[in-house]
Amino acid sequence: MNYLNDLFTLLPEIVLVVLVLVVITADLFLPRADKWMLTPLTVFGLILAGIACVLVWGVNDTVFSGFYRVDDLSVFLKMVTVGVGILSALFVPSYLRIRRLPLGEFNAMLLFSLIGMCVLCSSSDLITLFVGLELMVMPGYLLTGFAKTDRYSNEGGLKYFLLGSFASAILLFGVSWTYGVTGTTRIDAIGQALSGSSLNPAMLVAVAMLMVGATFKVAAVPFHYWTPDAYQGAPTPITGYLSVGPKLGAFALLIRVFAEALGPVRADWLVVMAILAVLTMTGGNIVALVQTNVKRMLAYSAIAHSGYILAGLAAFAAAGSVAVQRESIESILFYLAGYALMNIAAFSVVGMLQRDTSRFGGLRSFAGLGARSPGRAAAMAILLLSLTGIPPTVGFFAKWYVLLATVDAGLAWLAVLIVLNAALAAFYYLRVIVYMYMREPEDDPAPIDASAFGTVALALSVIGVILLGVYPGAILDVLRASAGSLF
Amino acid sequence: MTVGLGPLPGLQTQEGHLKRGTVESGRPLAGAARRRVADTRVRSKELQRERSTLDITGILFFVLAIGVVGAGLAVVTLRNVIHSAIAMMVCFGSLAGMYALLGAPIVAAAQVLIYLGAISVLIIFAIMLTQAGDASLAAPFHRQVPFAALAALIVVGLIGWAVIQTDWGAAAQAVAVNLEQLAIALFTDYALPFEIISLLLLAAIIGAIFLARRPEEDERAG
Numbered sequence A: 001m002n003y004l005n006d007l008f009t010l011l012p013e014i015v016l017v018v019l020v021l022v023v024i025t026a027d028l029f030l031p032r033a034d035k036w037m038l039t040p041l042t043v044f045g046l047i048l049a050g051i052a053c054v055l056v057w058g059v060n061d062t063v064f065s066g067f068y069r070v071d072d073l074s075v076f077l078k079m080v081t082v083g084v085g086i087l088s089a090l091f092v093p094s095y096l097r098i099r100r101l102p103l104g105e106f107n108a109m110l111l112f113s114l115i116g117m118c119v120l121c122s123s124s125d126l127i128t129l130f131v132g133l134e135l136m137v138m139p140g141y142l143l144t145g146f147a148k149t150d151r152y153s154n155e156g157g158l159k160y161f162l163l164g165s166f167a168s169a170i171l172l173f174g175v176s177w178t179y180g181v182t183g184t185t186r187i188d189a190i191g192q193a194l195s196g197s198s199l200n201p202a203m204l205v206a207v208a209m210l211m212v213g214a215t216f217k218v219a220a221v222p223f224h225y226w227t228p229d230a231y232q233g234a235p236t237p238i239t240g241y242l243s244v245g246p247k248l249g250a251f252a253l254l255i256r257v258f259a260e261a262l263g264p265v266r267a268d269w270l271v272v273m274a275i276l277a278v279l280t281m282t283g284g285n286i287v288a289l290v291q292t293n294v295k296r297m298l299a300y301s302a303i304a305h306s307g308y309i310l311a312g313l314a315a316f317a318a319a320g321s322v323a324v325q326r327e328s329i330e331s332i333l334f335y336l337a338g339y340a341l342m343n344i345a346a347f348s349v350v351g352m353l354q355r356d357t358s359r360f361g362g363l364r365s366f367a368g369l370g371a372r373s374p375g376r377a378a379a380m381a382i383l384l385l386s387l388t389g390i391p392p393t394v395g396f397f398a399k400w401y402v403l404l405a406t407v408d409a410g411l412a413w414l415a416v417l418i419v420l421n422a423a424l425a426a427f428y429y430l431r432v433i434v435y436m437y438m439r440e441p442e443d444d445p446a447p448i449d450a451s452a453f454g455t456v457a458l459a460l461s462v463i464g465v466i467l468l469g470v471y472p473g474a475i476l477d478v479l480r481a482s483a484g485s486l487f
Numbered sequence B: 001m002t003v004g005l006g007p008l009p010g011l012q013t014q015e016g017h018l019k020r021g022t023v024e025s026g027r028p029l030a031g032a033a034r035r036r037v038a039d040t041r042v043r044s045k046e047l048q049r050e051r052s053t054l055d056i057t058g059i060l061f062f063v064l065a066i067g068v069v070g071a072g073l074a075v076v077t078l079r080n081v082i083h084s085a086i087a088m089m090v091c092f093g094s095l096a097g098m099y100a101l102l103g104a105p106i107v108a109a110a111q112v113l114i115y116l117g118a119i120s121v122l123i124i125f126a127i128m129l130t131q132a133g134d135a136s137l138a139a140p141f142h143r144q145v146p147f148a149a150l151a152a153l154i155v156v157g158l159i160g161w162a163v164i165q166t167d168w169g170a171a172a173q174a175v176a177v178n179l180e181q182l183a184i185a186l187f188t189d190y191a192l193p194f195e196i197i198s199l200l201l202l203a204a205i206i207g208a209i210f211l212a213r214r215p216e217e218d219e220r221a222g
Helices: A003-009 A013-028 A032-055 A072-098 A103-121 A126-144 A151-182 A187-194 A201-217 A226-233 A236-261 A263-289 A294-318 A322-352 A376-386 A394-408 A412-438 A452-470 A473-484 B009-017 B027-037 B045-049 B051-077 B080-099 B105-130 B142-165 B179-187 B191-210 B213-221
Strands: A062-063 A068-070
Touching: A003 A013, A003 A062, A013 A072, A013 A103, A032 A072, A032 A103, A068 A072, A072 A103, A072 A236, A072 A322, A072 A452, A072 A473, A103 A126, A103 A236, A103 B179, A126 A151, A126 A187, A126 A236, A126 B191, A151 A187, A151 A201, A151 A226, A151 B213, A187 A236, A187 A263, A201 A236, A226 A236, A226 A294, A226 A376, A226 A412, A236 A263, A236 A294, A236 A322, A263 A412, A294 A322, A294 A394, A294 A412, A322 A376, A322 A394, A322 A452, A322 A473, A376 A412, A376 A452, A376 B045, A394 A412, A394 A452, A412 B213, A452 A473, B051 B080, B080 B105, B179 B191
Parallel strands: none
Antiparallel strands: A062 A068
16 A cells, blocks of 8 residues: 555645644744734635645545545535635634634634545545544534523534434444445445345435434434524524535535445435425525524525535436436535535625624614625625525526436426525525615614625625636536546 | 454455354354344244253343343433433443443443443533532423334334344354454554544544633633
8 A cells, every 4th residue: 555645645634634733733822912813824724725635636546445535526525625614714703803702712623624524525434424524513513602601602502512413323323224234334335235236124224314314414404403593503604614514514425425325226215305305495495584683594594505405416316317417416516615605605794793792693784784884785795696596696507507407307396496495585585685775774783893804705705606607617627527536 | 352243344355364153153152142133033943953052142131131221211211310320321331241242342341441431430420510409300301202202112113123124144243353453453444534533532622621611711812
């Protein structure tokens, strides 16, 4: 075995591990007035990790005795992970500073979680997969309860922790059943063991448990009950990270487990996945309609977006040809990248309106924002239009891609439901825009947090949302190579 | 020493050294108990031949099984949290005995060391240090009990059905692995997951310290 070669393929992860150690150490020695320097340090390290991702692009190798697979799919997801990390590292600091919460611990937890996501994306063995999952979600529990003296943050953190651990245990139980039936934890070997025969009862139990555990992590209905409280309790820009980062990792898990290991028996889980997709998008949207708190509304809308991506996975299962399968995986990847950009930024705008710590992101905070802060209002409007799926934003193209995949896979009814849901969602997204531009400000308007880091990150997100919407071809080749490495 | 697991992925190349199928290789106790767990409840001719040895392991198995299930029920039904913790120790201990019965002494030893030795003691200390006043509290989820019981019964029924209906084949055979092979596999083939777990522990330690620290100290640090 060539250990040096193996280590080289781990370059992005190694950069991140070194970065987290540097951040912890620097946090120890930096005087309080200079703590803000942790943010540029983290962002610089993340940029290095991004460059490392570019270096390992095209390697397509299974390393470390088959436990780790560095293919283009994983490298693409790692690039998105690094992007999510950069945006989070920029959005969060000023929110924490106002509430006198420590920046060092936040950066460390964020980086640990990102490493977990990278491991999850590259898992070619269920053991690596589970360890990566835990490394991703465990810092997430802590970040949810990061505001230790805030009752809602405590409640959200505790709920997320208890239910999340329970779901992880169910997933692990499913893994052990899979091992019992197939005699292996290697993902490709499971696929081989299952191909050519129908599922036996024990494997059905295993698939059910894997499905419950994995869809819990993407907050699919009916396993979503933790989501609104965890998302509302967490510090707002951290909610942005939680709604994007762990979800990205969980979809990587779903692709690895369901598209790769359980791919040969996809006819058996197609119906369940399609039903989950419909329940998730409809359930999330209907409850989001009646929310008057924008933070909670975005939490439910995040559930709905999981449903659209699950529809892509259902399209994979229903696809009759490899070409359509590839198309559906591409649509999932594109949706994940676009969703990451727009959702994290939308939450952060809510956070910017919480400079006054007694505000919770109510709809009325947004009244008259168009006049008070034209730049932020315009950014929020673009993000909301993108979340709705209106051209020329990335949200439109992402939905269109998923629609195309579902129609090509022969699931026209699912495509119709996606369109109906998008129309339903338009109501609550556009309501915020109406408040921003057509309502008078409150008597005591919410003070706006205008930190430089946050503004830069917001500008970056909006530029990304528009660029990818106008010219999605920019990453289509990358997407094709990524999805292609799975087959 | 033997470990009652199926073939570990990293050890497949060494299969020549492994004793397969302990039933055939002069250790009928482990093989018979394994069958009881698989719980096919089919009295095949082969099992009847092993009847004399089955009786001892069978009795032991049922004693341990009652220990696991009974203590498990006690953990969730007892109102006093210290009683629950002690019932949990009984549950862990019975489980360790069951691993030993299945011919997996390494797993049994790990179970005793980690769950009985470390986790139980930690939990009892945590209760001692945090509990204020009367430990007995009313069950908060009172109204959900019938639904929870129904759901649990359905899941138990489904899993039981799946266990009985499935032909476990090679997976049900115990593979003997000695401690040395296990250690070599852990530090060569399993090196990467092993290292990732160490990262997970580091993250957990930092998180625990952050949560346990008083808010005033946070302000000094942040």
